[in-house]
Amino acid sequence: MPLAALRRAARETVSGLPREFWWLWTSTLVNRLGAFVATFMALYLTLGRGYSASFAGLVASLYGLGGVISSIGSGVMTDRLGRRPTLLVAQSSTAVSVAVLGFMRDPVAIAAVAFLVGMASNASRPAVQAMMADIVRPEDRVRAFSLNYWAINLGFAISSAAAGFIAEFSYLAGFLIEAGMTMVCAIVVFAKLPESRPTRIGKEAVEEVGLGTVLRDGRYMSVVGLSFLVALVFQQGSVGLPVAMGKAGFTPADYGMAIAVNGVLIVALQIPVTRVIQKRDPRRLLVFSSLLAGYGFGLTAFAGSVGIFALTVCVWTLAEIVNAPTQTGLVVRLSPVHGRGRYQGMYTMSWSVAGLVAPVMSGFVIDRLGAAWLWGLCAVVGTGAAAGYGALMRRLPAEGTATGPAMAVAEAEAGAA
Structure with a gap:
């Protein structure tokens, strides 16, 4: 592609988005650049502290459980208190809890603080997504969510590479660096991002947007359920794939080479x-x-070399690239303006629950039936999710509208205006 065409494409990709979006994007990138703890937590507990792999797995589960719980709570905070206060509380709490975790030595204390870190670090997601939906025009949202997802993966790719070097020097340094960079994100939010929550019009109508509204929205909850299925498949890249490759005689370095393709392609x-x-x-x-996604992981059953494993990673990574911004945009499209936090919280929870279920599922299937059955199950789940999306979205509402209870709230707001 000619240089002029590349420049034009780059300009079209980033043009038209508000300044507030770019500060939020910067905060996301800095946050992911400092995301060291999740990367080396298992190594820290087993090699650095001498705990068993079972204890490391327990801590990881508690970390994930914290994320499940905070997804709903932070969604409610995002709607009631506002996007900016929720982000400030979440990021400041993450910074403090991560720093504290680095100094914990007692196993009970480590487990308890890891649970708090999981809660705090996951609490900012509904607020970020709701704020992005507030400040970006509907026609630009898929592009904006894609740019944000790109920042997440770029930051994670860099932090993952840096984590190994930092761990060799000092595990504590990794905790403190993440705490410091997360606090920088909180400062950016405080200094550069105004509150974006839409003005409340019609108090009674706004009060109707509760968790019950979300749960009664059949179409939306079906989308959340389908999101859970897709997330369950994608999680196998980090939980099922390394176990299956290890049982097949491949080394951790082999897995690292195969999975690195995911970050590079994104x-x-x-x-x-x-x-x-x-x-x-x-x-x-x-x-x-x-x-x-389903058949990309399904193809893993036929992989016999690192190169073929990497090729299957290419297939499901393309699915991830398409799915992530499209799914997030759909969540906004089906959400009432004054309920975005709760709706985003429910969506975030689907991924958090998948993160808890996927390790158990993959371990059970691989141990009892073999890895080939896991990859076949991924193909079945992916097919089921595709059928579900096809059936549910035949009459997708126009941009800016919602359905079910969400539509009733939107109509009430309009009447109050």
């Missing part, structure tokens, strides 16, 4: 692929990405 392709998909039918994109 950083390289997320933005150009988004330029292709942002104006396309989200139903078809979600059906396509679900099938691609």
